[in-house]
Amino acid sequence: MHATLRDPEPPLTRSVEDYLKAIYHLSSQGGFAATSDIAALLEVAPPSVSGMVKRLSETGLIEHVPYRGVQLTAQGRRAALRMIRRHRVLEVYLSQQLGYDWDGVHTEAERLEHAVSDELIERMAKALGDPQYDPHGAPIPTAAGEIEEAELVPLADAPIGAVIEVRQVADEDAARLRYLAEQGLTPGTLLTVTERQPFNGPTIAKLRPSGEARVVGQELARSLWCRVVTP
Amino acid sequence: MHATLRDPEPPLTRSVEDYLKAIYHLSSQGGFAATSDIAALLEVAPPSVSGMVKRLSETGLIEHVPYRGVQLTAQGRRAALRMIRRHRVLEVYLSQQLGYDWDGVHTEAERLEHAVSDELIERMAKALGDPQYDPHGAPIPTAAGEIEEAELVPLADAPIGAVIEVRQVADEDAARLRYLAEQGLTPGTLLTVTERQPFNGPTIAKLRPSGEARVVGQELARSLWCRVVTP
């Protein structure tokens, strides 16, 4: 008996979709998403999360271990990846076809992701030539629900002397994105890490090939995800 | 004391926006929108409309005369026209830029209209060269809230012998739109009305310049809005 056949499955609400995405992001490093972390990410009060967690586990979208946290079920993960695909395809579309800057697309996509049809997303993806990454370097899941898992390290942890490539940047803070663009720290940029100051100080790196130096504070260096090219 | 200055005005919900559009359409011929007509158009029960009507009049978006119906206030009319602009710009964009057929755009726009930002709508309008009409011939309000008011008659009422131009077609029913496209009855088409059968029978017209005849049943002829070129 497939539940999907017996039950017409009401469409997920906007809230549910955002919770699933949040849980995906928070538990992607393996492990549980904590109530308080979900609350912080979605900017709601912890009891609101507890309430939603109850509903989502009753629906079979998540597993809940009380006082531990939650994890997505296979069904929940599918739903989350579908939303992430929508979000990232929208971001690419807005930036390529409608002239949005990379710091403006996230907010717009955050609302649109809940309103577009699958058909529209696939038309956009096709018009863009099926992009693999969003404007911030994040991989776009396929329509089938597969996603690239790259081994990235924050710039803050990159070994001194290594040549690294900036691959992905956290996209929620528009001001940060504008600053990074100014500094030329965008996905695809190659850097040589030259120095790291103690006591959570900045990482210093040289742009390649120009050799220009960049001093990147701890907080920023935590949000720049890089691939180590040569250690 | 401007309420807009005192009060940050919470954004309208999706439901409210759809009610305002419905009331606009139902009262555009002047007069009141009746509870039952709103209910039918939005596919909700009449008591749901009564409830919403109470909230909307408390907010100052509509005037309610009990047992009579409702009308938009100036503020409500502005909000309604903003939604209609969004809806129609989206329809044009989907059809011109993303290859949608004219029978598919309405449903997609009905959801997207609530999720897009004003900025996105204006970017789309600009990319399209500020279109004046949607794919079904309906006029697009300006960003300032002005809308063309054309004198149109349903094909069902067009005088025999007149030359008329199809200007606008009701867009909610996809099957009807597909049929009309097949028949070549799209905005811009010129027709000579040759005959109308009695007892609410069909209108018969010739396509210009080809001269091909079209027999259009009463129901369909009520949804084809035309401009009389020469009586």
Added chain:
DNA sequence: TCAAGTGATTAGCATATGCTAAGACTGATC
């Protein structure tokens, strides 16, 4: 081993939106 402290949950409430069933009003008809 236990008592604090932190984080999670429950209790109780609010708002927006929908429903059905019951009652109230209006306009047309005799």
Added chain:
DNA sequence: GATCAGTCTTAGCATATGCTAATCACTTGA
């Protein structure tokens, strides 16, 4: 002018989602 059919509103309820205040439970340090 009384009656009735149809329309509209009110009453009462349900669901989804959020909040604050109070309570509970796990972890950790004494």
